[in-house]
Amino acid sequence: MTHLDLGPGPEFDRVRAIERALGAHAAALGDDCAVVGPFPHRLVLSTDVSVEDVHFRRDWLGLDEIGWRATAAALSDLAAEGAEVVGVLVALTVPGQLDDAGVADVMRGVGDAVASVGGTVLGGDLSRGPSLSLGITVVGRAASPVTRRGAQPGDSVWITGALGSARAALHAWQAGQEPSAGARLAFAHPQPRIAAGRVLARLGATSMIDLSDGLAADARHLAAASAVRLELDVGRVPIGDGVSDAAGVVAQPPAAFAAEGGEDYELLATMPEGSERAVREAVPEAQTSLTCIGRVCAGQGVELMLDGHRLVLHGYDHFA
Amino acid sequence: MTHLDLGPGPEFDRVRAIERALGAHAAALGDDCAVVGPFPHRLVLSTDVSVEDVHFRRDWLGLDEIGWRATAAALSDLAAEGAEVVGVLVALTVPGQLDDAGVADVMRGVGDAVASVGGTVLGGDLSRGPSLSLGITVVGRAASPVTRRGAQPGDSVWITGALGSARAALHAWQAGQEPSAGARLAFAHPQPRIAAGRVLARLGATSMIDLSDGLAADARHLAAASAVRLELDVGRVPIGDGVSDAAGVVAQPPAAFAAEGGEDYELLATMPEGSERAVREAVPEAQTSLTCIGRVCAGQGVELMLDGHRLVLHGYDHFA
Numbered sequence: 001m002t003h004l005d006l007g008p009g010p011e012f013d014r015v016r017a018i019e020r021a022l023g024a025h026a027a028a029l030g031d032d033c034a035v036v037g038p039f040p041h042r043l044v045l046s047t048d049v050s051v052e053d054v055h056f057r058r059d060w061l062g063l064d065e066i067g068w069r070a071t072a073a074a075l076s077d078l079a080a081e082g083a084e085v086v087g088v089l090v091a092l093t094v095p096g097q098l099d100d101a102g103v104a105d106v107m108r109g110v111g112d113a114v115a116s117v118g119g120t121v122l123g124g125d126l127s128r129g130p131s132l133s134l135g136i137t138v139v140g141r142a143a144s145p146v147t148r149r150g151a152q153p154g155d156s157v158w159i160t161g162a163l164g165s166a167r168a169a170l171h172a173w174q175a176g177q178e179p180s181a182g183a184r185l186a187f188a189h190p191q192p193r194i195a196a197g198r199v200l201a202r203l204g205a206t207s208m209i210d211l212s213d214g215l216a217a218d219a220r221h222l223a224a225a226s227a228v229r230l231e232l233d234v235g236r237v238p239i240g241d242g243v244s245d246a247a248g249v250v251a252q253p254p255a256a257f258a259a260e261g262g263e264d265y266e267l268l269a270t271m272p273e274g275s276e277r278a279v280r281e282a283v284p285e286a287q288t289s290l291t292c293i294g295r296v297c298a299g300q301g302v303e304l305m306l307d308g309h310r311l312v313l314h315g316y317d318h319f320a
Numbered sequence: 321m322t323h324l325d326l327g328p329g330p331e332f333d334r335v336r337a338i339e340r341a342l343g344a345h346a347a348a349l350g351d352d353c354a355v356v357g358p359f360p361h362r363l364v365l366s367t368d369v370s371v372e373d374v375h376f377r378r379d380w381l382g383l384d385e386i387g388w389r390a391t392a393a394a395l396s397d398l399a400a401e402g403a404e405v406v407g408v409l410v411a412l413t414v415p416g417q418l419d420d421a422g423v424a425d426v427m428r429g430v431g432d433a434v435a436s437v438g439g440t441v442l443g444g445d446l447s448r449g450p451s452l453s454l455g456i457t458v459v460g461r462a463a464s465p466v467t468r469r470g471a472q473p474g475d476s477v478w479i480t481g482a483l484g485s486a487r488a489a490l491h492a493w494q495a496g497q498e499p500s501a502g503a504r505l506a507f508a509h510p511q512p513r514i515a516a517g518r519v520l521a522r523l524g525a526t527s528m529i530d531l532s533d534g535l536a537a538d539a540r541h542l543a544a545a546s547a548v549r550l551e552l553d554v555g556r557v558p559i560g561d562g563v564s565d566a567a568g569v570v571a572q573p574p575a576a577f578a579a580e581g582g583e584d585y586e587l588l589a590t591m592p593e594g595s596e597r598a599v600r601e602a603v604p605e606a607q608t609s610l611t612c613i614g615r616v617c618a619g620q621g622v623e624l625m626l627d628g629h630r631l632v633l634h635g636y637d638h639f640a
Contacts, residue, residue: 135411135455
């Protein structure tokens, strides 16, 4: 890491405190811009904002967990392209009562998340504001980025990991209870599915999306973008920690609760005919489970089946 | 622009409204990530956050002006690298009372600013939050990005444009008055100095920085990063519209007021010996004035002279 050469002033003291917290996880932060590349292939970019009391609450998560979660959520968009991670830029807004140590804690979580998938913190900006907010821009590279648009009739539909734990944690907190340890971990420390996204891309994924709005809603986005119909068996979806109890409270089948829950940051991918065996064998490389939950058909929209019945589920809509 | 293929829902209606407002200034916004490149040279990235009641107030600026100003401020970091503009990503946080038309107005300003320098809106994210906030990530490219670190004794020191108008506008608003038309325009509609940055880079700029914290403070950053001393004649700094009146109110010489004012988003560049004539002839291409205000010496720190006297000035520190 390059030594930071900044003039005096409390704003720059904060930047220096951040630099110390990030340690080897930071690129040189002292210039107007980060300089990266060259990139002979394609560059993949996305930005994601996490706002206190909208996406998280400070009485639910530690500051380092807030940094990890916001960064993992943003990295999830790179995973859905099958991209490698270059790094992240962080636009951090902090309320006045958060001191330098608190800012450093947030940035330590950011740095750990991006380092866990081989990237660095490329740069950032710091401002005061009415509440804690993290604008995370992710930078990746991919020879052939996977979009939402290429699903073909005959493809199989796969998901990574298990669903519903983030929603289970949220329901517990909103009811004034502590979530189960597993559900809390899923919410506080989601794993960016970069390895899974890369192996699915290599095996020929025709389309991919990350599950931020929930399986029901995100499957609809993918179906619309690819102009196909998805037929999904919700009963095959792996159920995350804490889901059974949380689903019982709202009298919903656990699979339906999981399919409707948002912010698990797992991947939904469509894979070409004949790739099933290769996908099953790729689980160790993907560093998570890979489960076939349905198929792509001609038509439009998404059909969700559970135990032979058609389910009507809604997605998670931040503006609803 | 690619047609947006999103599922139903009010959040996606907003994205569609933004797409309409941006028109040809948007890249395809419907996927997880923007895909750009390949970039055989270097890629240059920076992120910048503008927060309501910290960086702007809605009773001072129209929503489209807020979008322009935030974007121009972020693009200024690319200008200081001598980079070409690829585009921007926008993390937009909006309070509940801002409707779809308001969001579209903000994004129209963003789109106009980035289009004015040849870029597009590459992507974004939309969240609700306690106040209006724009996290703008800028993406540029440059064969040889200019840093803050290369100034050499013997170089001459140049600035683009005129200084102090943004501070003059701020002082007027803070006193409950309307700023002069020129000062208001400088604050609401700063011109990203991309053309000037590129021509200065081509003529051999050894270091460059944009003036966001004010000439006095940013010159200190550049001197520290390059391990040199800057001797600047503040009397040579072109004075912006509205500065004379505003400086009179605080009983400061206009040149000192201008050198201490922040957020003009002009450039400070050091140029190698022998380049003076080429720089003067490059004004049309730079699309702004280029003024020599001093020289680089061995040593450290910044000496600001006005009418033969040494000035002690402070910079603008957002956390002070």
